[in-house]
Amino acid sequence: MSLLETHSLTCAFDDLIAVDHVTFNVEKTEVFGLVGPNGAGKSTMIKVLTTLRRPTSGTAIICGHDITQNPAAVRSMIGYVPQMVSADGDLTARENLMLYSKLVDVPSGERKSRTLEALEFMNLADVADKRVRQFSGGMIRRLEIAQSMLHRPAMLFLDEPTVGLDPVARASVWEHIMQLRDTYQTTILLTTHMMEEVENLCTKIGIMNHGKMIAIGTASDLKTASGNPDATLDEVFIKFAGAEQATPGGFEQAARSRRTARRLG
Amino acid sequence: MTLVGRFFMKAFAIVEVEMIKIRRDPTEILSRAIQPALWMLVFGQVMQHAKAIQTGKLAYMDFMAPGILAQSVLFTSIFYGLSAIWERDLGILQKYLVSPTPRSALVTGKAISAGIRGLIQSLFVYALSLALGVQLNWNPVSLLGGMVAIVLGAAFFSTFSLIIACIVKSRERFMGIGQVLTMPLFFASNAIYPISMMPTWLQVISKVNPLTYQVDLLRSTMIVGGTQAFSLGVDIAVLFGATIVAILIAARLYPGLAS
Ligand SMILES: Nc1ncnc2c1ncn2[C@@H]1O[C@H](COP(=O)(O)OP(=O)(O)O)[C@@H](O)[C@H]1O
Ligand SMILES: [Mg+2]
Numbered sequence: 192m193s194l195l196e197t198h199s200l201t202c203a204f205d206d207l208i209a210v211d212h213v214t215f216n217v218e219k220t221e222v223f224g225l226v227g228p229n230g231a232g233k234s235t236m237i238k239v240l241t242t243l244r245r246p247t248s249g250t251a252i253i254c255g256h257d258i259t260q261n262p263a264a265v266r267s268m269i270g271y272v273p274q275m276v277s278a279d280g281d282l283t284a285r286e287n288l289m290l291y292s293k294l295v296d297v298p299s300g301e302r303k304s305r306t307l308e309a310l311e312f313m314n315l316a317d318v319a320d321k322r323v324r325q326f327s328g329g330m331i332r333r334l335e336i337a338q339s340m341l342h343r344p345a346m347l348f349l350d351e352p353t354v355g356l357d358p359v360a361r362a363s364v365w366e367h368i369m370q371l372r373d374t375y376q377t378t379i380l381l382t383t384h385m386m387e388e389v390e391n392l393c394t395k396i397g398i399m400n401h402g403k404m405i406a407i408g409t410a411s412d413l414k415t416a417s418g419n420p421d422a423t424l425d426e427v428f429i430k431f432a433g434a435e436q437a438t439p440g441g442f443e444q445a446a447r448s449r450r451t452a453r454r455l456g
Numbered sequence: 457m458t459l460v461g462r463f464f465m466k467a468f469a470i471v472e473v474e475m476i477k478i479r480r481d482p483t484e485i486l487s488r489a490i491q492p493a494l495w496m497l498v499f500g501q502v503m504q505h506a507k508a509i510q511t512g513k514l515a516y517m518d519f520m521a522p523g524i525l526a527q528s529v530l531f532t533s534i535f536y537g538l539s540a541i542w543e544r545d546l547g548i549l550q551k552y553l554v555s556p557t558p559r560s561a562l563v564t565g566k567a568i569s570a571g572i573r574g575l576i577q578s579l580f581v582y583a584l585s586l587a588l589g590v591q592l593n594w595n596p597v598s599l600l601g602g603m604v605a606i607v608l609g610a611a612f613f614s615t616f617s618l619i620i621a622c623i624v625k626s627r628e629r630f631m632g633i634g635q636v637l638t639m640p641l642f643f644a645s646n647a648i649y650p651i652s653m654m655p656t657w658l659q660v661i662s663k664v665n666p667l668t669y670q671v672d673l674l675r676s677t678m679i680v681g682g683t684q685a686f687s688l689g690v691d692i693a694v695l696f697g698a699t700i701v702a703i704l705i706a707a708r709l710y711p712g713l714a715s
Binding site for chain 2: 238241242243244263266267269270271272273274275276277278279281282286290291293294295296299335338339342
């Protein structure tokens, strides 16, 4: 059985259908990349899968639990790093981790050691007692990923993990995501609007546009399906998603994602 | 760990974080000392000499000190929801909500934090009262009763504020409503004049206002010869009941703030 399967998953905001009858599976230990332009519905998809928002129709099964029937069970199996900054800037890295280890039911005897392990794993041990406010965007992201891994979730959701990061910080986040998968066999679903990112990280790719999943497969599957096996993923994307269209909400989207980028950077 | 044990362990994890923040940046809580000082120094002194408000055997300053204490806690607690909106605008709330922590534990943690904040603030009002010659009651049992009034009042109004935040969702609308609410809540209570002086319609409103019961409990515990319009049991039951109901409502609405 797949670790995650969605069944005609749909989420609408009034008359805007942000996720439109999407059906797909993610297998165990896969790194699934959900790629699409701003406004494609990636974040909404993740919010529905992580039980933050109820689907309008359809459902998803994660680790055997239905997100609409048993959201509490789903929450104990997953980790989530939102697109926005979710570490608390007024606390130190260690305090952020200790707090979260309590919220995710790490046994009291293991909280200190897991926190230490997480700090070391993410190369944050020497800044453990600094306020997160003073961290760079890449360090914040690594801390957030560390937080989401404390309870060793079977599945991890990363929403735009590298948005607003410079190339060096981005490479470091990539490296840590791969290490994490190798060490803990975590299944990962991440979103991005960068083709380079899915090419580097993901074993499987789903292309989303206007709420629909328009293509799914490995990078080479998608290239073949696009009719040109030598195409770059960017060309594949343009082939599937079509040229840029003026979608309503574009201004708000741009403002929102740039604001996020500024916060992270 | 039992379910209840885990619930409070998680609620206190939230409390611990709030305490760390107060310790690192006490300026915000210190600035809250200014307003009660103005009320007691200016309004209190003038009214005491004017003898315009009949407070029986109590000096007016003694009568008003518990009311000003309750007010200072109210004015802080009523804006508590703002921090929830702030946590939503970042991604902190979203991450809390995806953790396997009951929403009610998160909300309870916030309420207890507000209670402790209220206790710290009341130290100023106690010091101020002492300096102004208010006849404070140092009986330990009375002090404990006063602390219960402060914690429950702060817990109720901060959770009420969280409910408003969950309904209006935006910082701007929240500030508007917060400002509109504070003064009516204060004036429609027994904080600075006894209920018996109010016109009937205002008496009715003040009797459904939890602030009235908080002040009533404080008035009977904080000062020497303090009187009580209701009984100790009624005051505590109303405050505790209102807090529990508010926590249950807030726990239901809290996830909606994130989406
Ligand atoms: N809370 C909301 N209310 C109304 N519309 C929303 C809300 N969140 C997202 N949307 C809209 O849903 C669409 C998908 O948004 P989103 O899932 O954030 O896209 P992405 O993450 O792919 O950039 C966009 O058109 C966006 O404006
Ligand atoms: Mg997004």
